[in-house]
Amino acid sequence: MSSPELLARIAAAKLAVLAQTELLHREFGRAESKWKSDGTRVTAVDVAISENIFRELGALFPADQFFSEELAETDAPIPVTAHFSWVLDPIDGTNNFALGIPHCAISLALCEHGEPVYGVVYDLSRRVLMHGGPGFGLHDGERSAGVKNAPFSRETLVGFHSPADKTLLPMASGVLSQFKIRGLGSATLHLAYVAAGMLDGCVDYNVKIWDLAAAIPLVRATGGEVHFLNGEQLPMRRFDLKMKPIIYVAGGPAMCARLREVMNG
Numbered sequence: 001m002s003s004p005e006l007l008a009r010i011a012a013a014k015l016a017v018l019a020q021t022e023l024l025h026r027e028f029g030r031a032e033s034k035w036k037s038d039g040t041r042v043t044a045v046d047v048a049i050s051e052n053i054f055r056e057l058g059a060l061f062p063a064d065q066f067f068s069e070e071l072a073e074t075d076a077p078i079p080v081t082a083h084f085s086w087v088l089d090p091i092d093g094t095n096n097f098a099l100g101i102p103h104c105a106i107s108l109a110l111c112e113h114g115e116p117v118y119g120v121v122y123d124l125s126r127r128v129l130m131h132g133g134p135g136f137g138l139h140d141g142e143r144s145a146g147v148k149n150a151p152f153s154r155e156t157l158v159g160f161h162s163p164a165d166k167t168l169l170p171m172a173s174g175v176l177s178q179f180k181i182r183g184l185g186s187a188t189l190h191l192a193y194v195a196a197g198m199l200d201g202c203v204d205y206n207v208k209i210w211d212l213a214a215a216i217p218l219v220r221a222t223g224g225e226v227h228f229l230n231g232e233q234l235p236m237r238r239f240d241l242k243m244k245p246i247i248y249v250a251g252g253p254a255m256c257a258r259l260r261e262v263m264n265g
Contacts, residue, residue, distance in 0.1 A: 002135065002136075005084070006084075006110075006112065006117070006118075008060075009057075009061060009064075009084060009110050009118075010110065010118050010131075010136075012056070012057060012060055012061070013057070013086075013108055013110055013118065013120045013131075014120055014129065014131055015056075016052075016053045016056045016057055016108070017053065017106050017108050017120045017122050017129065018122070018129060019052070019053075019056070020049045020052055020053060020090075020106060020122075021106070021122055021124075021127075023045060023048065023049065023052075024045065024049070024091070024097075024106065024122070024124055025124065027043070027045045028097060028100065028102070028124065029097070029098070029099065029100030031043040031044060031045045031097070031098060032044070033094065033098040040094070041094045041095050041098055042070060042094060043091070043094060043097065043098055045090070045091060045097070046069075046070045046090045046091050046094060047070050047071070047090070048090075049090035049091065049106060050068040050070045050071045050088055050090045051071065053088060053090070053108065054066045054068065054071065054086070054088070057086060061084065063082060063083075063084075064082050064083075064084045064085060064086060065078075065080060065081065065082040065084075065085040065086070066085070066086050066088070067085065067086065067087050067088065067210070067239040068087075068088040068089070068090060068210070069088075069089060069090075069208070069210050069241065070090055075241050075242060077238040077239065077240040077242075078238060078239045078240075079237065079238050080111075080114045080235075080236050080237055080238055080239060083112065083113065084110065084111065084112055085111045085114065085236075086108065086109065086110060086111065087108075087109040087111060087116070087209065087210050087213040087214070087236070087239070088107065088108050088109075088210065089105075089106075089107040089188060089210045089211055089213075089214070090106060091104055091105070091106065092104060092105050092106075092107045092186050092187060092188035092189070092211055093105060093184070093185050093186030093188070093189065095185060096184075096185045096186065097124075101185065102124055102125035103124075103125050103184040103185050103186045103189055104124050104125070104185075104186055104189075105121050105122055105123050105124060105186055105188045105189050105192070106120075106121070106122040106124075107119075107120075107121050107188040107210070107211070107213070107214040107215065108120045108121075108214050109213035109214040109216070109217070110133075111213070111235075111236060113235055114234065114235030114236040114237055115234055115235040115236075116133075116213045116214070116216045116217045116234065116236075117133050117134065117217055118131070118132070118133035118136065118217055119131060119132065119133060119192075119213070119214035119215055119216065119217040119218045120214060121188055121189075121192045121214050121215060121218065123189060123192070125189075126141075128140060128141040129141060130192050130195070130196065130218060131218075132195075132217065132218050132221040133217035133218070133220070133221050134217060134220050134221055135221075136221060137221055137222065138195055138196065138218050138221040138222050140196040145195070145196040145197055145222070146195075146196075146197055146221075146222030146223070146224075147194060147195060147197060147219060147222050147223060147224035147251065147252050148194075148197045148199075148200050148251075148252060148255075149252040149253075149254065149255075150200065152254075152255075152258060154180070155180065156179050156180065156200045156201075157179065157180045157181075157182060157199050157200050158175060158179040158180065158181055158182070158199065158200060158201045158202060158203060158259070159181075159182050159183070159184065159189075159190030159191075159193060159194065159199045159201070159202030159203070159204075160172075160175060160176070160179075160181045160182070160183055160190075160202065160203050160204075161183055161185075161187065161190075161204050161205070161206055162183075162205075163205035163206060164205070164206045164245070165205065165245070168205050168247075171205075171263045171264075172203075172205070172263075174262035174263050174264075175203050175259065175262055175263060177262075178258075178262050179200075179201075182199065187204050187206075187207045187211040187212065188211055188212070188214065188215050190202040190204065191212060191215035191216070191218070191219060191226070191250055192214075192215040192218055194215075194219055194224060194250050194251055195215060195218035195219040195221065195222065195224060196218075199251075200251055200252075200255055201249065201250060201251030201252075201255040201256070201258075201259055202249070202250050202251070203248070203249050203250075203259055203263070204246070204247070204248060205245060205247045206245050207245060207246050207248070208243055208245065208246065209233055209236060209239075209243065209246065212226070212246065212248070213236075216234075219250055223252070223253075224250065224251060224252055225250065225251070225252070225253055225256045226248060226249075226250045227248060227249050227250070227256050227260065228246060228247070228248050229247040229248060229249065229260070229263070230244070230246065230247045231244075233246060249263070
């Protein structure tokens with residue numbers, strides 16, 4: 001049974017994200033951006049969405065912890081100590097957002113004891129709110145959706161971003177040789193589209209926990225899996241802006257097994 005405390009946070013999360021969609025659409029392709037020291041792009045809209053969502057949720061749930069890539073007050077790791085915490089990527093796909101490419105999303109995860117239990121993802125390109133988690137199912141706008149478990153074929157479609165660390169190219173070549181590829185420029189949407197059955201699976205080598213936290217419960221909601229290949233990431237015990245990139249695969253159980261097989265050569 002879901003607790004009243006959890007249900008209240010889920011309802012508030014959906015409202016908080018939806019409240020920022022007007023700003024997201026209004027500034028799409030128009031917002032000025034700058035480059036951070038880690039080589040990622042940021043706009044004033046990223047910061048504004050972070051502040052607005054956390055202001056709203058913080059007023060309702062003052063004992064919770066709130067983590068955003070754009071609002072951390074320190075580069076030092078922050079221990080996760082609260083029963084409930086939140087992980088926000090205000091615009092996943094900021095490069096796309098700044099350039100007017102519509103594959104970008106607001107990505108908000110609700111965590112319990114550091115484990116993502118519910119995700120809310122606003123997909124700008126489709127103007128759809130995706131949300132769900134284990135025990136709640138997955139809602140892709142007005143439709144229920146789920147992870148695909150189709151047999152492998154030449155039409156099997158995998159979300160993929162090439163590794164920034166070129167020493168990982170041999171691992172990537174197995175994926176490229178076996179599957180059709182889509183690279184959208186948003187790790188959140190790759191994983192969310194796996195959850196909704198639009199992609200058969202996905203692979204990434206370059207992501208951080210805030211890129212994935214909201215979409216992980218979407219995948220798990222309908223029996224999909226997320227496998228971390230370079231160290232377990234959950235439950236999240238600390239929020240670390242300087243964390244090492246995560247390598248992972250996701251999809252149905254058979255898809256994950258096949259992806260791991262081709263990546264290991």
